Amino acid sequence: GAVVSQHPSWVICKSGTSVKIECRSLDFQATTMFWYRQFPKQSLMLMATSNEGSKATYEQGVEKDKFLINHASLTLSTLTVTSAHPEDSSFYICSASLITQGSGAFFGQGTRLTVV
Amino acid sequence: GENVEQHPSTLSVQEGDSAVIKCTYSDSASNYFPWYKQELGKRPQLIIDIRSNVGEKKDQRIAVTLNKTAKHFSLHITETQPEDSAVYFCAASPNAGGTSYGKLTFGQGTILTVHP
Numbered sequence: 559g560a561v562v563s564q565h566p567s568w569v570i571c572k573s574g575t576s577v578k579i580e581c582r583s584l585d586f587q588a589t590t591m592f593w594y595r596q597f598p599k600q601s602l603m604l605m606a607t608s609n610e611g612s613k614a615t616y617e618q619g620v621e622k623d624k625f626l627i628n629h630a631s632l633t634l635s636t637l638t639v640t641s642a643h644p645e646d647s648s649f650y651i652c653s654a655s656l657i658t659q660g661s662g663a664f665f666g667q668g669t670r671l672t673v674v
Numbered sequence: 675g676e677n678v679e680q681h682p683s684t685l686s687v688q689e690g691d692s693a694v695i696k697c698t699y700s701d702s703a704s705n706y707f708p709w710y711k712q713e714l715g716k717r718p719q720l721i722i723d724i725r726s727n728v729g730e731k732k733d734q735r736i737a738v739t740l741n742k743t744a745k746h747f748s749l750h751i752t753e754t755q756p757e758d759s760a761v762y763f764c765a766a767s768p769n770a771g772g773t774s775y776g777k778l779t780f781g782q783g784t785i786l787t788v789h790p
Contacts, residue, residue: 592776604777
């Protein structure tokens with residue numbers, strides 16, 4: 559199957575700082591990637607759709623100025639959590655899909671963000 | 675938008691028994707229904723999926739059924755083993771192409787515990 563790599567796998571940052579998370583499709587090109595957030599013991603909630611070469615589409619309730627998404631190439635999308643606060647502490651996961659029949663979504667390893 | 679309901683939230687079975695998890699969805703445009711297994715701190719792993727033109731799919735001990743008319747689908751695991759213990763998520767996707775391809779709406783998750 560296709561490989562999606564996410565980096566870093568965990569990060570601890572101080573309140574008020576920004577953190578960048580990278581999501582790469584290693585063996586295929588992804589014009590669209592998705593960013594999810596998962597709080598402890600909860601489900602994955604879609605935050606935004608990252609579109610290569612254009613603005614991201616954010617889900618209702620997700621602050622676009624706080625969660626900056628850049629999809630500058632067909633293999634890389636980045637999520638920057640700006641001015642992070644403890645309530646932003648969560649598991650962030652990206653995914654990408656192959657635009658072919660029979661393929662589903664492939665997930666990155668996830669990033670555990672802890673804001674102290 | 676799509677809404678996916680998953681039941682039960684927890685399921686405890688004895689090794690060798692069967693386990694069934696059920697999901698309902700709301701958007702008739704959804705036509706792709708994957709099931710994921712997630713272990714603590716790890717990314718979701720696709721275990722089986724089904725498309726709306728198929729009513730049932732089986733892969734060894736795992737099977738999924740889909741009733742498109744009733745908008746519900748189920749995961750069946752037979753001969754459960756302790757290593758099946760994890761959180762299971764159902765999801766729905768329009769998979770209709772364009773930027774919605776690969777966009778998943780997840781159910782709330784089921785914690786499956788298989789006792790030896």
